[in-house]
Amino acid sequence: METPPRPEQPVTLPTFAPVLELDPVAYDRMASDVRSLLGIDLAQYKPAQVWRRVNGFATARGLPNADALVARARQDPSLRQAFVDMLTINVSEFFRNPEAWDVLVAQYLKLMLLGQLSVRIWSAGCSLGFEPFTIAMLSREIAPHTPVYILATDLDETVLARARKGVYAEAQMAGVSPARRARFFRRVDNSWEAKPELQALITWRRHDLLRDPYEKPFDIICCRNVVIYFTEPAKVELYNRFRESLRPGGVLFLGATESIPNVRAVGLVPSGLTFYNRP
Ligand SMILES: C[S@@+](CC[C@H](N)C(=O)[O-])C[C@H]1O[C@@H](n2cnc3c(N)ncnc32)[C@H](O)[C@@H]1O
Incomplete structure (x- = not known):
């Protein structure tokens, strides 16, 4: 019998952990x-x-x-x-920071899906797949027939293997409304499995953002809550590479608490709190 997926728990450090000087x-x-x-x-x-x-x-x-x-x-x-x-730190959830997804839909996703022949989106650091499946659900709601390519990558093979299965425990489904569950998932034992309609949109791949070549071009790159522990030079390098991977007019979507301090130096233009356009 297959082991049901572990519900994701935020990684909390014990309060008694000594604050150690870096050796x-x-x-x-x-x-x-x-x-x-x-x-x-x-x-x-x-x-x-x-x-x-x-x-x-x-x-x-x-x-x-x-x-x-x-x-x-x-x-x-x-x-x-x-x-x-x-x-x-692969903690994640469906529709993480829902207000940011509302902005993505209103300002970018709708226009792209309804105005282009096809749309290419990269979820970089996709963890257990909540983000690419969120994109897949939104895409199918907005434009059921527009071809959408969602590249979902992560450094961690183990989370990727679980993401590929598209099976989530009840506790992990908190962000998914009953209507979306009914439309996009089916019940398997005590879990929920993403239907093939969503799975078909996603290409899963192991990829290290700090080492591997970047595919292109993309209309949207989501890289949310991934770079928090990267050094500043590593982030600058990464944002430059993301810019190169976006098509002109494409958008980089970051996490709710992330921003690019010297944004002009990486050739992107801020557009709202966590969105950056390639001119
Ligand atoms: C906190 S999760 C973010 C998941 C999702 N993007 C979200 O916002 O909910 C961070 C993910 O980034 C991945 N990650 C960390 N370093 C990475 C790297 N160098 N290349 C690719 N992925 C990386 C981790 O394995 C983890 O799954």
């Missing part, structure tokens, strides 16, 4: 172990935040430090996965 030697050792063990390159992540999270995570599991955590993770596949989840 550069130990940090480099941990980063090198993380690269070989988990395939995650931390070179462009903010070390102080990563160090705090790693040590909080180790403490919460009764381990004295990052070295002990790495040693245990080598032996224990479930700890290894929890370590990846903690580093990549």
Whole structure:
């Protein structure tokens, strides 16, 4: 029997986690172990935040430090996965920040779906698939017949494998109205499975935003709540690459608390709180 998907829990650090000074030697050792063990390159992540999270995570599991955590993770596949989840923070939900989706629909998605022959959208850092399925539902509601290509990518193979299945526990369906559940999902045991109509729109792919080439052109790129722990130079590089991947007139859609400080330097034009246009 298949294991039902785990409901996503926000990653909370224990309050008793010591606030540790960054130890550069130990940090480099941990980063090198993380690269070989988990395939995650931390070179462009903010070390102080990563160090705090790693040590909080180790403490919460009764381990004295990052070295002990790495040693245990080598032996224990479930700890290894929890370590990846903690580093990549794959918490997400359907229609996350609904007001931002309302703006996307009103200002961009409707016009594109009703005015173009086809629409190409990239959900970069898609986690368990809530975001690409949200896009798929909106697209089918607005224009049931317009061809839509949704590329859904993530660094983490495990979340991607679960996203591909499109099966969600009741607790994960909070953002999906009864009408949308009835139209786009079917009941399987105690879970909800996205119908093939949605699945058909989405192409899933493992992709590291910091290392891999970017596909193009896109009308919309959603990269929400992904770059929080990236260094500033890494973010600038990423935004430049997103601009290159957008078609002129395309839009970059960021998370509710994210913004691009020096936006003109990356050749984008702000359009509302979390939207940026390629001129
Ligand atoms: C908090 S989730 C965001 C999910 C969704 N975009 C949302 O806003 O709800 C962040 C996701 O970014 C992914 N991620 C982190 N670093 C990444 C990288 N370098 N390349 C691609 N994805 C990455 C994580 O694996 C995680 O699934």
